[in-house]
Amino acid sequence: MSAILMSGKELSDVLNEKMKKSVEELVEKGVIPGLAVVLVGEDPASQTYVRNKEIRAKKLGIHSVVERYPETIKESELLNVVDRLNADDQIHGILVQLPLPKQINENRILMAIDPSKDVDGFHPINMGKLFIGQPDRIPCTPYGIMKMLDHYGVELEGKRAVVIGRSNIVGKPMAQLLMMKNATVTIAHSRTKHLQELARQADILVVAIGRGHFVTKDFVKPGAAVVDVGMNRDENGKLIGDVKMDEVKEVAGFLTPVPKGVGPMTITMLMYQTIESAKQSLKADQ
Ligand SMILES: Nc1nc(=O)c2c([nH]1)NC[C@@H]1CN(c3ccc(C(=O)N[C@@H](CCC(=O)O)C(=O)O)cc3)C=[N+]21
Numbered sequence: 001m002s003a004i005l006m007s008g009k010e011l012s013d014v015l016n017e018k019m020k021k022s023v024e025e026l027v028e029k030g031v032i033p034g035l036a037v038v039l040v041g042e043d044p045a046s047q048t049y050v051r052n053k054e055i056r057a058k059k060l061g062i063h064s065v066v067e068r069y070p071e072t073i074k075e076s077e078l079l080n081v082v083d084r085l086n087a088d089d090q091i092h093g094i095l096v097q098l099p100l101p102k103q104i105n106e107n108r109i110l111m112a113i114d115p116s117k118d119v120d121g122f123h124p125i126n127m128g129k130l131f132i133g134q135p136d137r138i139p140c141t142p143y144g145i146m147k148m149l150d151h152y153g154v155e156l157e158g159k160r161a162v163v164i165g166r167s168n169i170v171g172k173p174m175a176q177l178l179m180m181k182n183a184t185v186t187i188a189h190s191r192t193k194h195l196q197e198l199a200r201q202a203d204i205l206v207v208a209i210g211r212g213h214f215v216t217k218d219f220v221k222p223g224a225a226v227v228d229v230g231m232n233r234d235e236n237g238k239l240i241g242d243v244k245m246d247e248v249k250e251v252a253g254f255l256t257p258v259p260k261g262v263g264p265m266t267i268t269m270l271m272y273q274t275i276e277s278a279k280q281s282l283k284a285d286q
């Protein structure tokens with residue numbers, strides 16, 4: 001038996017068609033959805049991501065601007081950039097690419113973004129809304145994963161989910177979203193004891209630990225849905241996930257590939273939330 005591959009690429013293609021129509025409708029009403037990406041420094045992985053977002057925005061008719069700043073930018077200067085974008089009514093979504101250089105307090109920057117333009121869903125107001133069960137902007141990676149689980153018919157109600165990884169941008173919001181669908185959720189991490197035994201109990205296993213090929217078939221319950229959030233480079237520079245896909249696909253019921261799994265869906269949800277933000281700005285004007 002081989003797992004059903006949950007293709008983020010294919011689902012993105014489907015959702016892109018719908019989003020294209022939404023953008024057309026907005027343009028007819030005089031609003032072009034605008035996304036600003038702020039990129040600090042020269043990190044090559046960030047460059048790829050930014051390039052992929054650019055391509056996608058163009059495809060959808062979203063107005064996209066990328067502002068690049070040197071690694072040495074001061075926190076006060078970056079705060080000025082955010083303020084200017086907050087005030088710019090052509091811009092409906094602002095994404096400041098993380099991580100930021102060490103002289104900059106990341107939280108201070110994220111808190112400066114207007115919550116209604118926070119298409120990453122990282123602002124404490126949006127995080128807070130999510131955690132009280134009133135989601136508004138949702139972190140794009142876990143949001144995209146929920147769309148994939150839904151699209152491929154993975155049942156969540158009453159099921160046991162294990163999330164490996166406790167970050168603010170993936171692990172914590174992922175757990176909350178699964179809980180909102182009545183899954184029984186455990187968050188595990190690098191210090192968790194007996195991780196393998198715990199993971200083996202999961203009907204849904206989400207892996208965001210950041211270690212290439214960490215999860216082998218011995219971590220997986222037969223038939224489980226396995227979601228691989230990892231993006232690592234192997235010794236040849238090839239993109240690999242946190243899951244050893246070749247062996248896990250013989251045990252799992254569902255599996256997201258890397259590449260073309262979670263990554264494309266993250267971008268899809270970013271575009272989706274930018275469009276939503278543009279729609280809301282239109283309503284606010286009326
Ligand atoms: N404020 C902020 N928001 C983010 O959402 C954010 C961020 N900072 N910093 C960096 C990470 C990383 N990330 C990726 C999303 C999609 C792909 C993606 O599209 N990957 C493709 C191809 C990757 C490749 O070929 O290298 C795939 O998985 O198929 C990659 C990486 C978003 N991040």
Ligand SMILES: [Mg+2]
Binds near residue numbers: 120141169
């Ligand atoms: Mg994200």
